[in-house]
Amino acid sequence: MLVLGGCFLLRAVACRAQTYDYPTANLTTAWTNSPSLRNQASYGDGSIARAILLRINTDGYGPSFAFGFFCINRVSSSSSPASPCTSFLLAVAVVHCDSSGAFVTGPGTGILPEVIWSANRGRPVGxxxxxxxxxxxxxxxxxxxxxxxxxxxxxxxRSVAGMNMTSAGNLVLFDGDNAAVWQSFDHPTDTMVPGQRLKRGARDGLAADVSTTNRSESRLRLAVTSNGLVAFVDASPPQPYYELINPNASSAVNDDDSGSYVVFTSGSLALVRSSGDRPVQLVSLPQVRSLQAPQYMRLDADGHLRLYKWGSKRTDGWAVISDVFRGLEPCDYPTVCGSYGVCTNQQCSCPTAAGDYFRPVNDREPGLGCSPVTPISCSYTQDHQLLTLSHTNSFSGQLSEPSFDKISDESCMRMCLKNCSCKMAIFHYGSDRSEGSCFIQSEVFSLRAHQPDQARPYNSTVHLKVRPVAESGHKSVASKKLVAIISSISSVIVFASVVAIGEGGFGTVFKGKIEDEHVAVKRLDRLSPERTEFLAEVETIGNINHRNLVKLMGYCVGKSHSFLVFEFMPNGSLDTWIFEKDRLDLSLDWKTRLQIITDVARGLEYIHSGSREKIAHLDIKPQNILLDEQHNAKISDFGLAKTIDRKRSWVMSRMQGTPGYMAPECWLTRKISDKADVYSFGVVVMEIICGRRIVDESRSENTLYLMRVLQLCAESDRLFDIVDTQAKDMRLHAAEVLQTIRLAMWCLQRDSNERPSMSTVVNVLDGAAEVQADLDFKFDYTSSPARAEALISDIPWTTSMFTRSEP
Structure with missing residues (x-):
């Protein structure tokens, strides 16, 4: 056993040891999150605890409450080296102390700090x-x-006189009369301890974490009502999944009950409807038997409300002793199968007979849910249809008041189709489908299927709004509205200057103006011999419209030159901001970098799965990512893009792209798929995070290739060493940065089948999915110049098979 904290370890004695805690602090005091704090401990998994206040329990040792900086490492497995723990919560936690006041830690003890309240759960510090x-x-x-x-x-x-960490685990700011001015118990996160109250009101209740590794607030809530407790999803309208109700209370809401609260005591959760009333037990719980066996109750990320108890032996750690939501089955929880996932006998799947409409977020983890093959958009209401799932209901079957009552199933369907925001309609009825209740839902969580012969108080049918995938060759309204070919582009566009603002392998870009709107005019210096192919490409680009794609405004085909007219992006291309930041004194903070990464991911997701035709860009690189005034990113230059039949996963094509960004299969097999864009996206993400080029000839041979550096850092579990050192705020967001690097590593898998779809990438960035474990770290395809040269020499290069984009 290892004991840290700067105190002497006392020998075991029969009498009680002196207490070495420090539970109070005075005004005009400051504390810095560093090892210099009075009591610090590092744990076997890399977690760190640094105490500001410590209240040792009245036994003088064992589980106690501390307030300070806590970095809980829930990423590394026990079989691999611990990742650097760099994201700290300012929190109250249960810690295990010896009789000298030092934290007890070390491999094998299982004694990790357990955070029960945090001030900055969605914004950790460094x-x-x-x-x-x-x-x-x-x-x-x-x-x-x-x-x-x-x-x-x-x-x-507000007359604050000092700060106190109470023996109940409550952080209190008190005044000169020792009355509480502010207390953590009034601002709960996801956890309660005995003696704590929850006040009436959704925002005064508990909110679960997004996941076990993401402590940001999710939409799973536990709130007090006038009659008890309700667990629900914070949606519009709220979707409840469990209620703890006082059986003796009136079901009517009474304004006089606004002061009602639920208190967690040893042995129960009890409701107090108004001041002076006796508590009414809502549910009985195991009692706290000893100071050495404390309890806490947490609304976990999966929606369960669990009661935890410290084991009788130190090595036991925390164990679940009760699931408070009694009677719920696994399929009753709102996120058990993810969005659009259907739970059947505790198994998750996408809606049956819906292969053309939904696909799993992750084939290996069905519990992550499903996503529409073609996203639902208010821009395409004429295409919307309803997919009917009989004998299906919402996750728990408990719904708010119906949107429409005493209407038919057909009327319910029409109401959903007329409502742009409706994603799902649920119809409840008895023996007559012509009269029932219709629930219009703007979001879809987990669904639950039940057997037709099951005894139920009502029948239930779900209607999911879907948008069919368009057949190849379908012409949209957008293409008809595209600016027609004109004989003289100069009669429409006034050029702002004769100075080019960009130049590449296919032509020069000038800044121009149409009426009062600035535009970018790309002059193509050579025209493809197949004019119809050029026009088809223009029509494809004009047929797509997304906030993260540069908008094509028009085009012109001439005898010697052709022109493409795009919206103007004032902050230029991304490569300037990450590769020339020193010369031009430019900088991007982490928030902006992450937003750019997310924008590019959403743009790629759209052309892969949201547009009428599946499009592979095939030249994703920083030069083709443009930034507007607010640094919102948009993908440009579809000169090499290919459409892929949705009935096939790949097409054969000549080799095309930019060396360094091309996926291995592009130059080894010539099979082109959307997964080639996923690989290129992974390269760009690493360049954004590292602030350097994929190949940087100004560096030594050992660091020349970024993929080689990434491989070495991944294998040695030192990923943070690769981060751009000039971005000072990266370390403050270390957990988010490392998660994004791991996402890039997933995208860089050599086997294209092991890479995620861009829909999955977006879900990870949104916190709705996790990065796949057990990634292949062999990213380095150019471990030496000789090997790269040998690989390239093995390929029968011809001009007809290769289109090279300028790096």
Whole structure:
């Protein structure tokens, strides 16, 4: 056993040891998140605890409450080296102390801090962040070096005299009369401890974490009502899945009950409807038997409300002793099978007979849900249809008030089709389908199938809004509205200057103006011999419209030159911002970098699965990613793009793309699929995070190839070493940065079948999916120049099979 914290380990004695805690603090005090804090411990999995206040339990040792900076590492497995733990929560946690007040830790003990409340759950901080208890009474958290404000109690000028960590686990700011001015118990996160109350109101309840590794607030909630507790999804309207109701209470909501609350005591959850009323037990729970066996209750990321207890032995750790939502089956939980997933006998699948409409987010993890093959958009209401699932209901069957009552199933369907925001209609009825209740839903969570012969109080049918995949060759309204071929482009466009703003392998880009709108005019220096192929390409580009794709406004075909007219992007191309940042004194913070990554992912997702035709861009690189005034990213240059029949996964094509960004299969097999774009996206993500080119000839041979550096850092579990050192805020968002690097690594898998779809990539960036484990780290296809040259020499290169884009 390893004991850290700067205190002497006392020998075991019969009498009680002196208490070495420090539960209070005075005004005008500041603490820096660093090893210099009074009590620090590093745990076997890489987690770190740094105490500001410590309240040891009255036994003088064992599980106790600490307030401070906690970095809980839930990423690394026990069989691999611990990843650097760099994202800290300012939190109250249960820690295990010895009789000297030091934290007990070390491999094999299983004693990790258990966070029960945090101030900054959605915005962790890094090393050297500072907490201030100001002389005017406010408690506030700043990022490192006096950076932006992260969190504050908002108690300035409210007579605060000091801060106290109570024996119940409540962080309190108190006044001169020792009355609470502010307390953490009034601002719960996802956890309750004995003695804590939940007040009435959705925002005063519990909110689950997004996942076990993402402590941001999810939409799974537990709130107090006038009659008890309700668990629900925070949607519009809210979708409940469990209720704990006082059987003796009136079902009517009474304004006089606005002060009602639920209290967690040893042995129960009890409702108090108004001041002076006796608590009414809602559910009985196992009692707390000892200070050495404390409890806490948590609304977990999967929607379960679980009661945890510290084991009788130190090595036991925390164990679940009760699932408070009794009577619920696995299929009753709203996220058990993810969005659009159907739960049948505890098994998840996409809606049956819907292969043309939905596909799994991850084939290997059916519980992550399904996504529409063609996204539902209000721009295509004329294409919307309804897919009917008989004997199917929402996850728990508990719904809010019906949108329409005493109407027919057909009327319910029409109401959904007329409502642009409707994604699903649920119809409940008895023996007569002509009269029932219709529930219009703007979001789809997990669905539940039941057997037709099951005894149920009503029948249920689900109607999912879908948009069929268009047949190849379908012409949209957008293509008809495309600017027609004109004889003289100069009669429409006024050129802003004769200076080119861009130049590449296919032509020169000028800045121009149509009426009062700036545009970018791309002059093609050579025209494909197959004019019909050029026109077909233009029609394809004009047929797609998405906020993350540069908009084609018109085109002109001349005898010697052809022109494409695009919207103008004032911040230019991404390569300038990441490769020339030193020369031009440019910089991108992490928030902007992540937004650019997300924008590119959404643009690719659209051309792969959201447009009428499946399109592979085949030349994704920073030069083809343009930025508007707010640094929103848009994909440009579809000169090499290929359409792929949705009935096939790939097409044969000549080799095309930019060396370094091309997927291995493009130059080894010439089979082109949308997974080639996924690979290129992974390269671009690494360039954005590392702030360097894929091949940087200014570096030494060992660091010349970015993929080689990534491979070495991944194999040694030192991924953060590869991050752009000039981006100072990267370390403050280390967990998010590392997650994004792992996502890029998934996209860079050599086997195209092992790469995620762009829909899955977007889900990961949105926090709705996790990165696949057990990735292949062999990204380095050019481990030496000789090997690269040998690989290339083995390929029968001809001009007709290869189209090279300028790097």
């Amino acid at each position: 090393e050297n962040a500072t907490l201030h208890l100001a002389p005017y009474g406010d408690l506030f958290l700043l990022e490192a070096d006096g950076g932006p404000l992260v969190w504050s109690t908002g108690t300035a000028r």
